[in-house]
Amino acid sequence: DTTGGGPAADADPVNPAAAPVARQAFRRMIPPGPVRSRDLDGAGAHTPRHFQIHRPRIGYPQAVFTGFPGAFDHLAAIGRANQGRPPAAWVVPDMPDPDADLLEIRVLVQAPRFDPAGGDAGFTLLYRTTRAFPALVDPAAPAVLDLTLDWVDCARLSDIAWPMDGGLPGAGPVVVPRGRNVRVLVRALGRADPGYFGSEAARLGSPGELWPGTVTVPLSPEPPLFAPTTDQERLASVFLQPEVPRAAETAVAAAQPGATKLMVTRLAAATGLVAEDGTLYGVPGRRTVFGCAGLKHHLAPDGGALTLTSPVELEQVWLNLVRLRLDRDWSWTGLSSPAVTVSR
Structure with missing residues (x-):
């Protein structure tokens, strides 16, 4: 203290002023440390x-400013004890x-x-x-x-x-x-x-x-994976007629751009899906994961979209769609990959 202590709190000011005394709220600005x-x-x-x-933990001088009874004496006792120890054995003067x-x-x-x-x-x-x-x-x-x-x-x-x-x-x-x-x-x-x-x-x-990384504890026991559905809901078979009757096909009709994408749109309409530019999606508000076999296709990385890269394959063949409703939320991780195998 360069003032040598300064004036007492109740001393009269040497230079009177309109407001010689001001109050400043003392608030804690330092957040708690890690637990x-x-x-x-x-x-x-x-x-x-x-x-x-x-x-x-909180150290000196912050611990003293909390006003906790005995905080200063506790920290001072640690400091005095450190004086008789080698530096490697010093104890940090802190407290909860x-x-x-x-x-x-x-x-x-x-x-x-x-x-x-x-x-x-x-x-x-x-x-x-x-x-x-x-x-x-x-x-x-x-x-x-x-x-x-x-x-x-x-x-x-x-x-x-x-x-x-x-x-x-x-x-x-x-x-x-x-x-x-x-x-x-x-x-x-x-x-x-x-x-x-x-x-x-x-x-x-x-x-x-609480622990590094993630922890996964399996369900015990694992309840049924799929929600109950009817046979009609589980399997849909669709047979699509050609877009242009065979007898009326011409070079002009066959060359119409985007004509084959209509097959994908018709397939979506028959199965309750959404088609956009040759790609199938689930209906909005419902998360859908696709799998495909027997047709040329491309799957999105998360399986949420199926692009049929050769829509002409959809003509005059039975297309069998197996639909399963997973009785889980999407944070569940109980299956490995591949998770489900569909066989005849």
Whole structure:
């Protein structure tokens, strides 16, 4: 302090002014640090279930500014103890962050490739919930939250009433779906006190993963794969007549550009699909995956479109369409490739 201490708070100003004293709100602008997690099942466990989550740490002088009782004495004791140790054995003077009262938990599932709903690496948020850290009463005591994951079976994600984020901390195990590529992200949250934190961003800690990468726990047991359908729904056989009667064919008629693409349009109309420029799609609002054998074709990388590259092959042959309705949502990953084989 270059002023040698400065004037006392109750001293009269030497130079009077209209407003010689101003108030400045003291708010926290530094967000909580990352939480530390420990997998109690072991890093190689196929089904991780039990974790210990530690409050983020906060050091000097930030810990003193939190106003937590005994914070300064605790950090000073660590500093004095370090004086008798070699530098390699020094202990970081810090303590659990008393302002990080909550743990935010986000459960993400991986969507198919090219899905616009997928974010980072194709993952989309399933739900968000929070858990309260145990109350911090001693800066030297560990502040640990025991977190349990409950892996549940569900053919479709819509079959489960996932927790709703109502603003209050939840309780009990965190529900996680089986049969999906899952990530669980956690981070500390500061208490909801706008007068204490300088911004909403200052309340949000650094996100981290409960485990590296993704985990997939198979459904047990696997329910029936396909939804019940009638025989008429499962198999459609179409016989397309030529676009131009054989007796009336001429060189001019045969050379009309795009004439053969009409065959694809007729096939789509007969089978409840959508045709555009010689390519078949599913109806809007329903995700469709195609497979094809016996016809020259090209499949989109995600299987969502089928282009028949030689539409003349569609004339005067029986075209058999097998239609199966998958009783799963599109985050399900229970099959390898090839997933389904259709045989006579």
